[in-house]
Amino acid sequence: MVSVVGPNGSGKSTLMYLMAGIYSPTSGSIEIAGKPPASLSGGERIRLVGYVFQNPDQMFLNTTVRAEIEMTLKLTGVRGRVLGRLAQEIAKELGIDKLLDKSPHKLSVGQRRLASLAAVLAARPKVLILDEPTRGLDRETAENVMRYLMDLKREREMTVVLVSHDMRQVGDYSQLVYVMYDGRVIFRGTPEEVFAEAEKHKEWGVDPPQVYYATKALGKPAASLRRVKAYV
Amino acid sequence: MSELGAILYNPAVNWTIALVYLLWGPALVIYLIFKLIGFRGYMSLFRYAGGSTFLYRLDPRVKILLSIVVTTVAAMTVWWISAIIFIAVMALYAFTTNVGEKMRIVVPLVLASFIGTAWAQSIIAPYSYLVYDFGQVHFIYAFPQALSALGLTQANETAYVPFLGYVENPVGLTWEGIIYGLQITFRAVAAIASGLLLIFTTQPSDILTALEKSGLPIELGFTLLLAVSSVPKVLEASMTTLNALKARGVDLRPRGGTPFAAIASIGSSIKYVLLALVTIVVLTVKDAGQIAIAAEVRGFRASRHRTYYRDIKMGRADYIALGLLLALLALGIYLSGVPGFGAIPYNP
Numbered sequence: 043m044v045s046v047v048g049p050n051g052s053g054k055s056t057l058m059y060l061m062a063g064i065y066s067p068t069s070g071s072i073e074i075a076g077k078p079p080a081s082l083s084g085g086e087r088i089r090l091v092g093y094v095f096q097n098p099d100q101m102f103l104n105t106t107v108r109a110e111i112e113m114t115l116k117l118t119g120v121r122g123r124v125l126g127r128l129a130q131e132i133a134k135e136l137g138i139d140k141l142l143d144k145s146p147h148k149l150s151v152g153q154r155r156l157a158s159l160a161a162v163l164a165a166r167p168k169v170l171i172l173d174e175p176t177r178g179l180d181r182e183t184a185e186n187v188m189r190y191l192m193d194l195k196r197e198r199e200m201t202v203v204l205v206s207h208d209m210r211q212v213g214d215y216s217q218l219v220y221v222m223y224d225g226r227v228i229f230r231g232t233p234e235e236v237f238a239e240a241e242k243h244k245e246w247g248v249d250p251p252q253v254y255y256a257t258k259a260l261g262k263p264a265a266s267l268r269r270v271k272a273y274v
Numbered sequence: 275m276s277e278l279g280a281i282l283y284n285p286a287v288n289w290t291i292a293l294v295y296l297l298w299g300p301a302l303v304i305y306l307i308f309k310l311i312g313f314r315g316y317m318s319l320f321r322y323a324g325g326s327t328f329l330y331r332l333d334p335r336v337k338i339l340l341s342i343v344v345t346t347v348a349a350m351t352v353w354w355i356s357a358i359i360f361i362a363v364m365a366l367y368a369f370t371t372n373v374g375e376k377m378r379i380v381v382p383l384v385l386a387s388f389i390g391t392a393w394a395q396s397i398i399a400p401y402s403y404l405v406y407d408f409g410q411v412h413f414i415y416a417f418p419q420a421l422s423a424l425g426l427t428q429a430n431e432t433a434y435v436p437f438l439g440y441v442e443n444p445v446g447l448t449w450e451g452i453i454y455g456l457q458i459t460f461r462a463v464a465a466i467a468s469g470l471l472l473i474f475t476t477q478p479s480d481i482l483t484a485l486e487k488s489g490l491p492i493e494l495g496f497t498l499l500l501a502v503s504s505v506p507k508v509l510e511a512s513m514t515t516l517n518a519l520k521a522r523g524v525d526l527r528p529r530g531g532t533p534f535a536a537i538a539s540i541g542s543s544i545k546y547v548l549l550a551l552v553t554i555v556v557l558t559v560k561d562a563g564q565i566a567i568a569a570e571v572r573g574f575r576a577s578r579h580r581t582y583y584r585d586i587k588m589g590r591a592d593y594i595a596l597g598l599l600l601a602l603l604a605l606g607i608y609l610s611g612v613p614g615f616g617a618i619p620y621n622p
Binding site: 104 | 511521525549550553
């Protein structure tokens with residue numbers, strides 16, 4: 043998993059919009075798996091890059107969760123009876139199959155988040171962009187969502203790009219972290235390297251998690267408890 | 275009829291030109307505004323940004339009065355007085371912060387108002403009015419007679435139409451209509467510019483206080499303020515929802531190799547944009563619900579006698595500005611009665 047961090051207004055969302063083909067670059071070019079996403083048709087684009095918005099409400103266009111998932115499937119060319127079966131399968135994977143006939147706007151924050159994920163994952167994208175995917179969720183639900191995404195990443199061999207201000211999450215799940223500031227990538231490295239550098243640059247808005255400071259005091263800085271276990 | 279006239283006034287060509295002119299006028303204005311200002315520009319249009327010049331220090335009541343006086347005087351007097359007032363109001367923008375950014379928004383808006391009003395007046399200004407105002411009326415192009423039912427400019431006599439010759443009661447586009455449209459736009463843009471000046475230079479809470487102190491019930495003032503402040507929120511929600519549409523895989527631009535595929539694609543885009551409108555409404559209603567809760571929690575209308583954290587008081591500069599505005603209003607009222615200076619009644 044790759045994370046993108048940086049203060050508000052540093053250009054993270056713009057970069058994600060460009061990667062997802064929502065914006066076209068005014069200069070330079072963007073290619074994902076050898077294809078420029080902005081030049082692809084909608085169906086081709088969402089099979090290549092899936093984008094889960096920070097606020098799931100902004101993504102819902104239909105009156106039921108089922109219709110949301112089926113809309114994605116239709117846009118990728120799926121037709122006929124198989125639509126209903128696939129929608130059911132995807133919802134079941136995320137544990138929201140009982141909510142299929144409910145309005146997405148009437149669900150709890152966590153359920154809405156899962157419904158928006160289901161709608162995006164239905165296209166089986168090669169790259170998944172997650173903008174603050176666990177914002178508003180309690181710690182346990184957030185952990186479950188992230189664990190599910192990591193399993194899915196392995197299973198589907200998918201690249202996951204995470205945009206987050208939650209450094210505990212960044213430290214926990216990322217192999218590589220990009221730091222953006224004033225519209226540019228100014229640093230990249232492992233979470234430990236980024237946290238070490240961030241201590242010198244408060245303007246980055248990257249506040250390392252407590253576990254980093256604790257392990258640093260012990261002489262072996264680690265970005266997360268999982269990483270501590272890895273070398274204990 | 276000349277060869278060109280035969281082509282221009284072939285019924286199919288005539289209807290096509292007329293409909294394109296009727297339908298694409300407003301579309302062009304909207305396109306121009308969004309192309310030049312963009313969604314983000316629109317959002318900043320309704321947002322206050324602090325400053326320290328005298329305009330920011332003026333009592334909000336004086337600035338509200340400025341909008342009222344400018345609109346009233348512009349409506350009562352001849353077009354070139356409106357133009358002078360408009361230029362004077364635009365000169366005041368020099369005292370705002372980030373002038374370049376504000377001009378990037380105000381200039382396209384004014385330009386679009388010019389095009390929009392000139393377009394509308396070029397086809398709907400009453401013929402009798404144009405004759406009264408300009409003496410002679412020159413047709414540029416005649417539309418099908420059936421369109422007179424829409425209230426378009428129609429001569430009440432036989433008039434000359436280029437490439438067509440003399441026609442009885444022609445309906446259509448006139449030079450004088452366009453000129454009149456451009457003239458009358460000064461009234462609209464003077465009012466728009468003064469209103470924007472108030473929004474750019476006054477804190478929303480100060481506008482609310484000023485409205486209440488001017489005798490407007492707080493509920494009404496609060497509603498007005500919410501209506502203005504909700505515009506950028508709705509635009510923001512619209513922009514994000516349209517981005518979300520693209521992220522979900524919807525092609526908003528027509529695609530397809532054949533005309534049929536392109537038409538089907540346009541139909542599908544329209545369907546999804548309509549669905550997006552529902553999302554925007556849902557987001558706006560949710561936001562309104564939160565504001566209602568916040569107002570309740572903060573004790574809105576809990577007491578009949580409100581107190582103010584930031585009170586507003588008229589100072590010396592405010593009284594000077596107030597005097598100048600009242601003088602302008604008196605001058606406007608006087609001039610409106612002087613021949614050649616007052617606005618011409620719409621149906622003389």
